[in-house]
Amino acid sequence: MQRIYIILLSCLLIASCKDEKISNDANEKVEIIEKPVVIxxxxxxxxxxxxxxxxxxxxxxxxxxxxxxxxxxxxxxxxxxxxxxxxxxxxxxxxxxxxxxxxxxxxxxxxxxxxxxxxxxxxxxxxxxxxxxxxxxKNVKYVDRVASGVINSNLSVAINEQGIDYMVTNNLSEIYAWSIDFFRLQKGDKFKVFYKEKYINDTIYAGAEPIEAAYFEHNGESFYSFAYQIDSLNKVTEYYNEEAKNLRRTFLIAPVEFKKVRISSRYNLNRRIAYYGYKVRPHKGTDYAAPMGTPIIATANGTVEESTRRGGNGKFVKIKHNGTYSTQYLHMKNQNVKKGQYVKQGDVIGWIGMTGNSGGPHVCYRFWKNGVQVDPLREKLPVADPIADSLKTKYLAFIAPLKSKLDSIPYTEVTLDNQLITEN
Missing domain, CATH: 3.10.450.350 (Nuclear Transport Factor 2; Chain: A,)
Structure with missing residues (x-):
């Protein structure tokens, strides 16, 4: 009996050793050697x-x-x-x-x-x-993005509240700088826009590309805009409307960027001021108030007629654009151009100041047509050349799907309790 017990015990020990060896062999087969992560x-x-x-x-x-x-x-x-x-x-x-x-x-x-x-x-x-x-x-991924909004206070708020890149506000203001008075936006004005966002390595946001197409509804009037490149050699892109008309005009509406200023006084031939006993003292310019040193830009191409200082005008620049139009920019802190110098639309010609008769930092923008001062905000200013008839068919075919896409974008509105709602 004892002999049988010893034999059984020996068999169990041998089997246990085999199991242990198999287990060890299995462990060796599944052993994973980690490789360093490539950065x-x-x-x-x-x-x-x-x-x-x-x-x-x-x-x-x-x-x-x-x-x-x-x-x-x-x-x-x-x-x-x-x-x-x-x-x-x-x-x-x-x-x-x-x-x-x-x-x-x-x-x-x-x-x-x-x-x-x-x-x-x-x-x-x-x-x-x-x-x-x-x-x-770096490797950049481009992602299509659409945005829309209903304006309750101003364009910047309507865009920023949705977490949209502020450059979209800037781009919209530049596209419509010739056709929409952003100082007079109405509550209920609407916009739609689509563009591309850039991402580095799929996740790191790297900004917004120029707007491809936009729609703006201001005071009940519709304004479409589509980016289109006619001069492919010099890669010049212009914005045209649904009728192939150029949105760019000969003159910018304002001599400063709209987001940096406010209109403090408008062109008014019947203005009465308490300081002068409410007597009629015509104001033949448009005052744009802004922080001291804000850049003042030429609203159109032209030649500097005057760059000097005189009486209540303070330091100013006057530009002759052609035989019909001239503009003047008063109360500058300093001028950036000299008499006889040719300037282009958008060039910085000086900086906001309060020289001369000025109660605060601003630029008084004056506009002459045929030698008479007029209100530029009421003038129907000349536009740039439209797309040539020979290219119009191609252009209209190009914008057809873009316009359809714009029209299908619902409006997004931010409520008083910061809730986003959409409407078609």
Missing amino acids: EAYGFNLNDFVVLRDTVRKGDIFGDLMLKNKVDYQKIFRISTEFKDTFDVRKFNVGKPYAILKSKDTSEVAQFFIYEDDKINYTVLDLRDSINAYRSK
Whole structure:
């Protein structure tokens, strides 16, 4: 009996050893060897380098930064002289991010310098034996975006409350700068717009692209706009309406950006002021109040007739645009142009001030037609050339799906309790 017990015990021990071996073999087969995670940026595997990331600080000098990271004088000199068209060491701007990729050994010598020109574009300096410099850009994903709104106070609020990029407000104001008086938007005015948003690596927001098409309803009147490129050689894009008419006019409505100012006094030939005993004192200009130093821009192309200081006008600029129209800009802090100088629409000709008879910082904008001062906000100003008849059929076919898309976008409105509602 004892012998039988010993035999059984031996069998159990042998089986146990086999099970343990099988178990160990199984464990060996499923063993996972983790590989290091590859971190890529700027076209490099960052695992191959010691990486230094920073931003340019006040007082930083490119040469000093390179010397600290063991780049010799000769290489620094070559970069500053041979590659200045690609990377100008003098334009080493405060706040710009950069990265230095250093050798992964005890010396940690800088091998590459990457300077971020903006969120998307960057410049690479190859600091190894054969010095080189080139520009590149991060992978960008473009996402279609539509937006709409009903204005209860002003355009900026209607857009910002929806979390839409503020550049959309700026772009809309530029598109309609010739046709809509943004200082007189009405409650209930509406807009629709579509454009593309940019994302780096699918997740990092990098801003909005120019508007592709828009619709604005102001005071019951409809304004369509479609981006269209006629001059493909120079890549000039203009905005036209549904009838192929150019939205751009000879004159901008205002000599300042609408978002920075307010109209403090309008053209009024019957104005009465308490200070003068309520006597009629005509105001033949439009006053735009803004912070001191706000840029004043030329509303149209022309030649500077005067840039001087005189009496109650203070410092001013007067521009002759053609045989019919002239404009004048009063109470400047300083002028930025001289008599005889040719200026283009949008050029900065001076800055908001309060020289002369002025109760606060503003520009008094005066507008002459055939030698008579008139109200520019009531003038039907000349428009730019429409699309040529030979191109009109192609243009109308191009905008047809865009217009259909605009018309199908519902309006989004922000209520007083910050709730978003939509209406067709």
